Amino acid sequence: MKVSVYRYNPETDLKPRMEDFDVTIPDGKDIMVLDVLALIKEQDDSVTYRRSCREGVCGSDGMNMNGVNGLACITHLSEVVKNDKLVLRPLPGLPVIRDLVVDMSAFYKQYERIKPYLQNDDPVPAIERLQSPEDRAKLDGLYECILCACCSTNCPSFWWNPDKFVGPAGLLQAYRFLADSRDTHTEERLADLEDPFSVFRCRGIMNCVAVCPKGLNPTRAIGHIRSMLMERGT
Amino acid sequence: MVTNVTSFGRSGLSDWLVQRVSAVVILLYVICHAAIIINTPDMDYLQWHALFADPVMKIFSLITLVALCAHAWIGMWTVATDYLTTRMLGEKATFVRFLFLVICIGVLVVYLLWGIMILWSV
Ligand code: SF4
Ligand code: SF4
Numbered sequence: 497m498k499v500s501v502y503r504y505n506p507e508t509d510l511k512p513r514m515e516d517f518d519v520t521i522p523d524g525k526d527i528m529v530l531d532v533l534a535l536i537k538e539q540d541d542s543v544t545y546r547r548s549c550r551e552g553v554c555g556s557d558g559m560n561m562n563g564v565n566g567l568a569c570i571t572h573l574s575e576v577v578k579n580d581k582l583v584l585r586p587l588p589g590l591p592v593i594r595d596l597v598v599d600m601s602a603f604y605k606q607y608e609r610i611k612p613y614l615q616n617d618d619p620v621p622a623i624e625r626l627q628s629p630e631d632r633a634k635l636d637g638l639y640e641c642i643l644c645a646c647c648s649t650n651c652p653s654f655w656w657n658p659d660k661f662v663g664p665a666g667l668l669q670a671y672r673f674l675a676d677s678r679d680t681h682t683e684e685r686l687a688d689l690e691d692p693f694s695v696f697r698c699r700g701i702m703n704c705v706a707v708c709p710k711g712l713n714p715t716r717a718i719g720h721i722r723s724m725l726m727e728r729g730t
Numbered sequence: 731m732v733t734n735v736t737s738f739g740r741s742g743l744s745d746w747l748v749q750r751v752s753a754v755v756i757l758l759y760v761i762c763h764a765a766i767i768i769n770t771p772d773m774d775y776l777q778w779h780a781l782f783a784d785p786v787m788k789i790f791s792l793i794t795l796v797a798l799c800a801h802a803w804i805g806m807w808t809v810a811t812d813y814l815t816t817r818m819l820g821e822k823a824t825f826v827r828f829l830f831l832v833i834c835i836g837v838l839v840v841y842l843l844w845g846i847m848i849l850w851s852v
Contacts, residue, residue, distance in 0.1 A: 656812040660732045693732040693811075696742030722746070729743045 497521050497577070499532060501543060502585040504592050512592070514583070515540075521573065529561050529568040529576065529584070533596075545596040552709060555644030559596050560585040565646040565707040587649035589658065602658040603645045603665065610662060610670040610688075615681040631677035638672035638717060640710050641665060647704035647714055653697040660693035664704035664714030667695060671717035674724060686721075686728050695721055734811070736831060738804045749804050752797035759794040782852040795845040799838045806834045 499519050504512035517536045521527060530550055537543050545568070546556040552570035559568055562576045562583050576582065590598040616625065648654045648663035662670065670689065673679050689695045695718060704714040738745045770777060781787055814827040 653812075656815065656817070688731050690741055690743055691732045692734055692737040692740075692742035692745050694742070696746050725743050726747075729741075 497532075497573075498581050499536060500581070500583045501536065501595070502592075503543070503595055505594055506592065526572045526574045529559075529571045529573065529582070530557055532573065532582065533568060533584070543596075544594040553642060555642035558587050558644040558646045558649070558709075560588060565650045567644060567646070567709045570709060587645055589649045589655040590645075598649075600645060603643075603648055603663065606648075606658070606662045606666040607643065607669060610666050610673070611681075611685065612669050612673065614673065614676065614679050615684075616678055617680050625678045627677055634675045634677075635672060637712055638668060638675065641668055641672075641712055642710060644709060646707045646709060647712075650703045650707045651698075652701065652703070653699060657693060657697055661697035662689070662694050664698075664718070667698070667721060668712060668714040668717045670695075671721050674721065682724075683728075686725055689721060690725055690729070695725070737807060738800065745804050748800050752801040755794055755797040756801065759790065762790070779852065782849070788849055788852070791849050792846065795842060795849070799842050803834065803838055807831065810834075 497519050499517045500514045501517060502512060503509075503515045517539060519532055519535050519539075521532075530547055533543070533545055533547075545559070547569065548554040548556045550557075550569040552567050555567070557568040558565060561568065561571060562578060562581075564576060565587060566576075568584075573582070584596060586592050586596045586598045590600060590602060593599050643665060645665060647668075648658075648665045651664055653661050654663040670685065674682055674685055679685075698715070698718045700715060700718075702715045705712075705716075708714070734740070738748060766781065767773065782791070810827050810830050814823055814830055816823040819826055
């Protein structure tokens with residue numbers, strides 16, 4: 497199979513280029529894209545990418561495979577390969593450090609901005625802060641995010657304003673803490689999101705939902721935040 | 731909190747709401763006129779004149795005109811802050827965006843005043 501890989505080393509290359517590799521896929525096996533990268537690395541060990549857990553939990557190997565963002569370790573060749581050809585590029589919209597490795601600072605900065613931790617001003621109870629099973633259930637579909645950045649780097653609004661628009665991943669987490677019955681800083685959190693960029697740059701294109709490898713729905717969470725802002729503002 | 735002085739209501743929520751409400755107003759206006767035109771197959775000048783001389787229609791037209799200008803401003807501002815940015819154009823972006831927005835305001839003000847003059851001349 498022909499695999500075309502994005503190659504770029506900002507320190508030595510003037511501009512990025514695509515390099516083609518011929519990879520022999522083991523007969524009758526539907527291997528993962530990450531396995532293909534391992535085979536490529538046997539041919540040329542300068543090909544650079546991130547990976548860690550290789551089972552879709554750590555979120556390191558987010559990349560663009562035949563035009564679709566996803567985790568290489570849990571994407572079968574049969575899901576992305578068309579006409580026996582595979583094109584691998586880094587996640588779009590972020591600065592490239594080397595080949596398939598991108599600089600995620602802008603992404604993490606937005607995550608940091610939404611204060612992704614519980615804030616509670618009530619006196620600390622002797623044992624723990626309890627939560628009813630119903631309230632706990634509200635966090636399902638929110639807490640599972642692994643911060644792979646597949647969604648935010650697939651979002652045009654994040655491409656245009658990564659410094660101002662929080663992006664789907666950050667907003668999913670913003671809602672995770674807005675929805676948490678144990679968090680008492682709802683008002684401050686909402687006040688921080690009311691400007692024309694942080695939340696309202698979302699145009700509901702749902703590119704984020706289409707690619708999330710965890711099957712999460714940032715657009716719905718953004719809708720909930722918008723309703724909360726509405727309720728607060730009217 | 732991201733601050734921006736040039737946005738319409740300075741708040742994302744109010745911009746968002748104005749954009750939606752104005753869209754509904756414009757849609758209603760279009761539907762209303764389409765219905766009138768379809769139901770009056772041989773419309774002549776006098777009928778058309780009488781239609782716009784009606785104070786209810788004058789107010790409806792005026793509201794729609796204002797809605798249209800607000801809608802256009804929020805839309806153009808959003809487009810400008812998406813595409814005319816330092817990321818896209820480098821150093822000169824602030825100047826280009828400012829110029830673009832000033833032109834937009836100019837056109838919209840002319841459009842609004844001219845529209846009011848036309849509506850009131852009937
Ligand atoms: S729905 Fe919103 S956050 Fe998701 S990709 Fe579209 S603009 Fe981005
Ligand atoms: S919401 Fe999904 S795609 Fe986005 S960072 Fe979290 S796990 Fe990745």
